Amino acid sequence: MSHPGEELSAYLDGALGDGERASVESHLGDCPDCRARLDELRTVVRTLAAAPKRELPAGYLERLKTRHAARTSAEEDEPAPRGRSRFRVAVEVALTAAVAATILVSLVQSRPFVELMSALLQTVQSAAGALGGEDK
Amino acid sequence: MGTGPDWGSEEGFFRRYAPAAYNLALRLCGRPADAEDVSQEALIRALKALPHFKGKSDPRSWVYRITVNVWKNRVRAEKSRPFWKAIPLFGSDDGPSVDRPDGAPPVDRALEASELEAAVQKALAELDDDDRAVVVLKDMDDMTYAQVAEVLGVPEGTVKSRLSRARERLRARLAPKDAESPK
Numbered sequence: 001m002s003h004p005g006e007e008l009s010a011y012l013d014g015a016l017g018d019g020e021r022a023s024v025e026s027h028l029g030d031c032p033d034c035r036a037r038l039d040e041l042r043t044v045v046r047t048l049a050a051a052p053k054r055e056l057p058a059g060y061l062e063r064l065k066t067r068h069a070a071r072t073s074a075e076e077d078e079p080a081p082r083g084r085s086r087f088r089v090a091v092e093v094a095l096t097a098a099v100a101a102t103i104l105v106s107l108v109q110s111r112p113f114v115e116l117m118s119a120l121l122q123t124v125q126s127a128a129g130a131l132g133g134e135d136k
Numbered sequence: 137m138g139t140g141p142d143w144g145s146e147e148g149f150f151r152r153y154a155p156a157a158y159n160l161a162l163r164l165c166g167r168p169a170d171a172e173d174v175s176q177e178a179l180i181r182a183l184k185a186l187p188h189f190k191g192k193s194d195p196r197s198w199v200y201r202i203t204v205n206v207w208k209n210r211v212r213a214e215k216s217r218p219f220w221k222a223i224p225l226f227g228s229d230d231g232p233s234v235d236r237p238d239g240a241p242p243v244d245r246a247l248e249a250s251e252l253e254a255a256v257q258k259a260l261a262e263l264d265d266d267d268r269a270v271v272v273l274k275d276m277d278d279m280t281y282a283q284v285a286e287v288l289g290v291p292e293g294t295v296k297s298r299l300s301r302a303r304e305r306l307r308a309r310l311a312p313k314d315a316e317s318p319k
Contacts, residue, residue: 005300006296006297006299006300006301008300009296009299009300009303009304010296010300013281015281015296037307039311040307040311041303041304041307041311043307043310043311044275044303044306044307044310044311045275045303047252047255047256047310047311048256048271048275048276048306048310049275049276049278050252051252051253051256051276052250052252052253053155053159054158054159054162055155056154056155056158057158057168057172060154060158060172060176061147061150061151061154063172063176064150064154064176064179064180065146065147065150067176067180068146068150068179068180068183071180
C-alpha cells in the first residue's frame with residue numbers, strides 16, 4: 001500500500017478492521033518514515049493525555065450559584081410574551097393590502113405622482129386612525 | 137430536579153460537573169476567564185434542561201455537548217463582530233489584572249500551571265476550532281470515537297478524519313523530529 005493517511009491515526013487507537021490493520025502493519029514493516037511518523041503520533045497522544053487538569057478557580061462555585069440565582073430571578077420577573085391581538089394583525093394586513101391596491105390602481109390609471117402620494121397618505125391616515133382606536 | 141439521574145441538589149449537580157465542564161472549556165477557549173464564562177453558562181443551561189434529560193446517554197457527554205454548543209456560539213459571535221469592536225482600545229479584555237512581578241505574564245492570560253500545560257495549550261490554539269474540539273475530547277478526555285461523535289453531533293468518520301488531521305498538525309509542535317538529536 002502507499003503511505004497510510006488517516007489510517008495511521010486510527011491504527012494507533014486500535015480502530016481499524018482486520019484487513020486495514022494488516023495492510024498498515026505490512027507497510028510499517030517496510031517504511032521507516034511511517035514508523036517514525038507513528039512514533040511521533042504516539043508521542044503527541046501521550047503528551048496530550050499527560051497534560052494536567054486544572055482545579056476550579058477560587059470562588060468559581062459561588063460565582064456560578066450567584067449567576068444561576070440571578071438568571072432564575074430574572075426569568076421569573078420577565079412578563080409572559082404578549083402576542084399581537086387579532087384586531088391589530090387584521091388592521092396591518094388591511095393596511096398593506098390597501099397601500100398595494102392604491103399603487104396598483106394609480107399605476108394602471110397613469111395618475112401623476114402627486115396624486116399617487118396623496119392617495120397613499122389618505123390610506124395610511126385612515127389605517128392609523130383605526131390602529132389608534134384600538135389602543136384607546 | 138428532573139426525571140433523570142438524581143444529583144441530590146442544584147449544588148450537587150454543579151459540584152459534580154463543574155470541573156469537567158471548566159477544563160473542557162479551558163482547552164477549547166484557551167483563556168481562564170472565557171472558560172469560566174462558557175462553562176458556567178453551559179452548567180446553568182444544563183440544569184435548566186435537566187427535566188428533559190432522560191439519562192439514556194452518559195451525563196458527562198450531555199454536559200459536554202451543551203458546553204461545546206455554548207463555545208461554538210461564542211466563537212461564531214466573535215467572528216461576526218465588526219472589526220472595530222474586536223480591537224481593544226484600552227488594554228486587553230482578559231478581565232481584571234492582578235498584582236504580579238514586573239515582566240511576568242498576565243495571570244489570566246497565560247496557562248502557567250506547568251510548562252507541559254503551556255506547550256499543549258499553545259499547540260492546541262493553532263488548530264482549527266473543529267479539529268481542536270475533537271482532539272481535546274478524544275486525547276485529553278479519553279472519550280471513544282462514538283462519544284466524541286455524540287458530543288459534537290457528527291459522524292464517527294468525521295471524528296476520525298479531524299482527529300488524524302489534528303494529530304498530524306500537533307506532531308511538529310509536540311513531537312519534533314530533532315527533539316532527541318544532539319545540538
